[in-house]
Amino acid sequence: MTHDLGNSDATLDRDSRIGLCRLCLNPSANLRQSHYLPKGLYRLLRDEKSPNPNPVLLTERLAVSTSKQLTPYLLCGLCEKRLSDNGENWVLQHCPRRGSFTLATILDAVSPSEVSSDTRVYLAGGIPKIDTAALAYFAISIFWRGSIHAWNQVGAISGKLMQSASTSGRPSIGGAATPR
Numbered sequence: 725m726t727h728d729l730g731n732s733d734a735t736l737d738r739d740s741r742i743g744l745c746r747l748c749l750n751p752s753a754n755l756r757q758s759h760y761l762p763k764g765l766y767r768l769l770r771d772e773k774s775p776n777p778n779p780v781l782l783t784e785r786l787a788v789s790t791s792k793q794l795t796p797y798l799l800c801g802l803c804e805k806r807l808s809d810n811g812e813n814w815v816l817q818h819c820p821r822r823g824s825f826t827l828a829t830i831l832d833a834v835s836p837s838e839v840s841s842d843t844r845v846y847l848a849g850g851i852p853k854i855d856t857a858a859l860a861y862f863a864i865s866i867f868w869r870g871s872i873h874a875w876n877q878v879g880a881i882s883g884k885l886m887q888s889a890s891t892s893g894r895p896s897i898g899g900a901a902t903p904r
């Protein structure tokens with residue numbers, strides 16, 4: 725797999741095509757196949773002990789276990805890297821994985837600021853091991869991705885929330901800015 729970062733003078737491989745990058749708005753970007761959720765998360769959602777280890781796809785009409793993923797050409801390699809570097813990588817390293825849940829381990833080691841019978845509240849901004857910027861970036865990027873493509877396979881992007889995320893989310897996750 726090549727790791728060129730997305731411009732038209734790069735050599736296309738069979739997983740690329742030229743078009744408008746929806747994040748940096750380069751009209752002749754070398755687009756990559758994008759996932760709605762990070763590719764690594766799909767792997768974590770598989771249950772290898774099950775006869776059908778694939779995640780369940782829910783639609784308005786059915787629920788089916790499938791390995792099929794929608795991978796439209798939406799973003800250039802540079803913007804895919806931006807999303808990974810600024811949010812996805814941290815979230816994937818700290819989310820529940822087989823046999824570990826790093827974020828929960830971090831929280832277990834500190835005192836919550838509020839406790840009720842079934843809830844503990846933590847001020848994550850005061851816990852150095854928690855990258856709140858990465859968490860917020862990841863959340864905004866998921867809303868934004870949801871707003872720029874009809875991921876539901878029936879060709880519809882629903883709701884004012886998604887319309888709002890499309891216009892307000894792009895500047896929040898970097899647009900043409902340099903990745904950190």
Ligand SMILES: [Zn+2]
Nearest residue numbers: 745748800803
């Ligand atoms: Zn781009």
